[in-house]
Amino acid sequence: MSLKYLDNARKILCIGRNYAAHIKELNNAKPQQPFFFLKPSSSILKPNAGPFLVPKGVVVHHEVELAFTLNRDLKNLPESFSPEEALASIEGYALTIDMTARNVQDEAKKKGLPWSIGKGFDTFLPVSNFIAKEKIPDPYNVELILKVNGEVRQQDKTDLMLFPIHKILSHMSSIMTLEKGDLILTGTPKGVGQISPGDKIEAYLKYNDEIIEEIKLDAEQKPGPYEYKET
Amino acid sequence: MSLKYLDNARKILCIGRNYAAHIKELNNAKPQQPFFFLKPSSSILKPNAGPFLVPKGVVVHHEVELAFTLNRDLKNLPESFSPEEALASIEGYALTIDMTARNVQDEAKKKGLPWSIGKGFDTFLPVSNFIAKEKIPDPYNVELILKVNGEVRQQDKTDLMLFPIHKILSHMSSIMTLEKGDLILTGTPKGVGQISPGDKIEAYLKYNDEIIEEIKLDAEQKPGPYEYKET
């Protein structure tokens, strides 16, 4: 039951650049409106489903993020869509890591290519168990923590989000119909950094200083023929 | 039954720049290896499911494409994956139009942003009925035709593809697991151009001069609050 939410997701949508300090650390421009990209369902790494896989020649960065799922379809929402209506549309939450092949993405950004490869390798979306909505009364009071080999790399509260959930939903829904079960990632705070084969990754979602969910992973080298080359 | 293939698709993957004359007409660089992007399932427009919707302020281009679905999972295929093995992995075919918000995509390319919005609006993936594999013994002998208001805009054979299907599959599968049912678009030939509200769109897939499938659509303005603004 606690992983069924993953099978119900027709789409996985990820907001980019939603924390000011993260925008700064990557020297990116601050968007005037939310932008987003898709991750494939094949990138999901469920709890206890094996290691996180680092593709050969790829610089992988961790991006710890709060995600939520929808309990209804949303389409063409007005800009006046309210925080209360947004919360009423949420089925529940998850702790996620938006793993990113940074050198693949940097090449894509330079050459104007899509992000789908850099964001979409197998195991590039580690997720926690489903978090019942009641456990997170206020999604802006969540603390996200990511450690590599015991060292804290990311630790911030979700109150730093630039575009709140109701603005994300009204914008996304005006472009594509959001469907019941869709999984939406809300962006990463500062502190993204590299993961190498052999690393131990831990992520925690805390509410009122209590750990609600966690992810624990070992990183290994991805098997198979893939090796990064320029497109 | 002839539309069930659309409900079985966990992913929709689209190859970019797979016809030399189309690369030239958009002044793009020729890729050294296939690259691809995702379209959301919510962008599918089934036959007789209503008009194609042009978002306000958006320059939409038609890209007629041959698509196929998989009859098995494919993962980490070697570069030696053969044309015969590729054909054996195909469940069947479809005629599709990869509708593209060209001004949204051009901005994304300039700013290094993802393509998901420009490729992902509702109705941006018109599809035909399922085409049984037996009807297309050779996928490189297909003729694709697209007309707007009766005028031929695109008309080319699939033998002009730069990366053949076995190369597409081995490359994609080394990055992300391809799943039974996934829908894969193989790229558009030259002749892409604008569609405006009021236009009548027809597309045809021919084999040995016989029409195997067709798409017929009216274009209308997309309702709702969306209007193109810079990100």
Ligand SMILES: [Mg+2]
């Ligand atoms: Mg992210």
Ligand SMILES: [Mg+2]
């Ligand atoms: Mg993209």
Ligand SMILES: [Mg+2]
């Ligand atoms: Mg295309």
